[in-house]
Amino acid sequence: MAENELVLKQRNAPGFELQIKLVDGRELQILNRGKKTEQRYSIDILSLQDKSKKSLTIAWKWLAASIAFFLTMLLLLIVLPDYLSANKNIYLGIVLLVGTVASIVCLLKFWKHTARTQIFYSRNAHVPLIILSVGKPCKKSFASFIAAIENRIKKFRSHMAVDGDKQLTGEIKMLRRLSDEGVISKNEYEKAKSKLLGGFDSNFVKR
Secondary structure: OOHHHOEEEEEEEOOEEEEEEEEOOOEEEEEEEOOOOEEEEEEEHHHEOOOOEEEEEOOHHHHHHHHHHHHHHHHHHHHHHHOOOOOHHHHHHHHHHHHHHHHHHHHHHHHHHOEEEEEEEEOOOOOEEEEEEOOOOOHHHHHHHHHHHHHHHHHHHHHOOOOHHHHHHHHHHHHHHHHHOOOOOHHHHHHHHHHHHOOOOHHHHHO
8 A cells, every 4th residue: 555545534423434644654644523523633653552453342231231121021021911911912012012122222232332443552651542443444445554554653663763751752742732632531641641751761850
């Protein structure tokens, strides 16, 4: 994949779009557009870890809700007949219908919110900065984009010897900017800053 072709576009839901573009060989420009919001920010690839990591987010609450509705329906179908006389079949039919529909809706929500993601973390503080849906828009273009970015990070890293303390300072400044822009939370920034400050050389901290 040529450098000027390093662009990835993903549509994760109607009205929600993510675009990532490599500019000048080492700056990633990210556009995150929602139905009523638009967020633009940039990240230097040298501030990222060499390898991205895959993650599986499972919507456990929707799975638990589906199982709960199903078990409740079964329990009512077993218990209610002893307390019903007239119109028993109608009431049991309503229980069966409502329980089945609720279980299916929750299963669909579980399927929708369970997702495989590929995450680029900041180099030292391990803050998730770029979260991508695996395989979108297609497996081939997604894999090519990830490989191209990771190879470019390694290439720059091998040709640039940057002092460790300067790396940490640069990462703190970048994370503060991303916090101000609303890309990461204030809490994430404060935790990352504490972690990064702990990695400074003692002589640097005294200055």
